[in-house]
Amino acid sequence: MERRTFLGAAAGIGLSTMGVACDGSEPVAEPPRSDLFVINMLGGIRNPNRPPPEGSSEGSGLGDRPGPDARAISDALASGTAAVNTTLGYVAGPRDPFESSVADISRWNRIIREHPDSLLKVRSASDIERAAREGRVGIIQGFQNAAMMGDDARRVGVFAGLGVKIIQLTYNVANQLGHGSMVPENGGLTDFGRDVVAELNATNTLVDLSHSGEQTCLDGIDASTAPVAITHTGCRAVTDLPRNKTDRELRLVAETGGIVGIYFMPFLAADGMAVAEDVVRHVEHAVQVCGEEHVGIGTDGGTTAVDDMEAAYEAARRDVEARRAAGIGAAGGSPPGGAVLPRLPGPGPVRGGAHHLPARRANAPAWCRSSRICRARISSGDLPTCSRRVGMAPSAWSGFWDSTPCVSCGKCGANRTAQAAIGRGLNCDWPQC
Helix, strand or coil: CCHHHHHHHHHHHHCCCCCCCCCCCCCCCCCCCCCCCEEEEEECCCCCCCCCCCCCCCCCCCCCCCCCCHHHHHHHHHCCEEEEEEECCCCCCCCCHHHHHHHHHHHHHHHHHHCCCCEEECCCHHHHHHHHHHCCEEEEEEECCCHHHCCCCCHHHHHHHCCEEEEECCCCCCCCCCCECCCCCCCCCCHHHHHHHHHHHHCCCEEECCCECHHHHHHHHHHCCCCCEEEEECECCCCCCCCCECHHHHHHHHHCCCEEEECCCHHHCCCCCCCHHHHHHHHHHHHHHHCHHHEEECCCCCCCCCCCHHHHHHHHHHHHHHHHHHCCCCCCCCCCCCCCCCCCCCCCCCHHHHHHHHHHHHHCCHHHHHCHHHHHHHHCCCCCCCCHHHCCCHHHHHHHHHHCCCCCCCCCCCCHHHHHHHHCCCCCCCCCC
C-alpha cells in the first residue's frame, strides 16, 4: 500500500466522509463512501457498559482491561472499522512493565484466535486491506508507554517480533525515555530514548508521540528517521491543555511525513465537557496546520454506545480520581465529562458520526453550540432535559441558565419580551409557567 493511500485510509472517513470544508465554507454532510474504510489510530474493542475487572479502574491503566464481548465485536464490525490500534501492555501502576506487557500480548493473541471470523492480527499494511476485504477488524497491537524497555533498547526487537507495531514513548509522567505532558520541567528525549527510537526505526515499529511533553515530542520527531505519529491528541491552539499538541509539533509531524489523530476526549474542551462539535473544531484546525493527508481519528475509545450516561459519568469521575491519586492524570480530564463524549452513539462514532457531525454543526442553532453552562448542568443532572425548543437568542441563553430558575417549559415560544427579561437574569413571569 502506498504511503498516500495509507495516510488517506488512516485519516479514513475522519475527513473524506466528514465533508470537512477547508475553504471556510460550511461543511456539507455526505453519505459514507463505499471505497473507504476506517483505521482508528487509537481505540479499542470494548463494551463500556460492562464493569471493569475487580481491583482495576477502567481506562486508568492501573489494572487489567477487560477483553471484548460479543456486543463490542459486533459494534466494531458494524462501524466499518478495518483496523484499530489497540492499547495493550503496561501503561502505569505497580505491575512489572516487561512481564505484564508480554502477558497482555499473549492474552490478546488468544482473543484473536478465539474470534477468527471477526478479528485479525495486523502485522503489515496488507493485513489492514485484508481485514477490510473480509469484513473483519484488524487488531494493531500497540503500547502507550515504553517503560517495559527497562535499560535495554534491544527489547524493542523482542516486542516487534511478538507483533507490536506501535510504541508510544511516554505516558503523562516521566520515564527513562523522556518527559510526559504533565511534567512541568518539559525535558527532552534522553540518550536512552534516542536509542529506543533508533531501534523502533530499525524494526519498522511506528513511533507514537502522544502524551509526551512538548520538548520530548520535538526531539522524538528529530531523532526518528521514519515518519512518526501522534495517534490521539487535540490541538492546543484550540484548547490550551497539556495533553493537546502545539501547532509546531503538529506541523513538524506532517512535514516529516507523519500523521496526527484527533481523539474524542474531554481535553477537546477547556471545561472538560467536550461534545461532537469540539471534535469538528479540532479536526478542522489540524487540517489547516497539517494538511488533510496528515490528519486522522484516534478516538481513544470503543464503538459501543453507552447505555446509561449518568452511570458512565459516575464511572468517569471514579476513574479520574484514581488517576489523580496515582499521579498519572492529565489536566482537563475532569468530571463531569470524564472520559465520556456524549452524542456520538455507537457503533457509528467514526463512520456514522463522521458523516453526521458536519450536518449537526451546520444545522444546530448558534445558542446551542455556544452554551457550555447549559451542557454542564444537564450532564450533572441539575437539569433533566435540554430546552432548545425555547429558541431564544444567544445573549438570552447564557443568562437564562446562569441565574434564572425557569423550568424550561418552552411555553414562552418566540415571545421576545419574555426572552429579553430572561436574558437580563430576571425570573420568567410568563403567565402559563
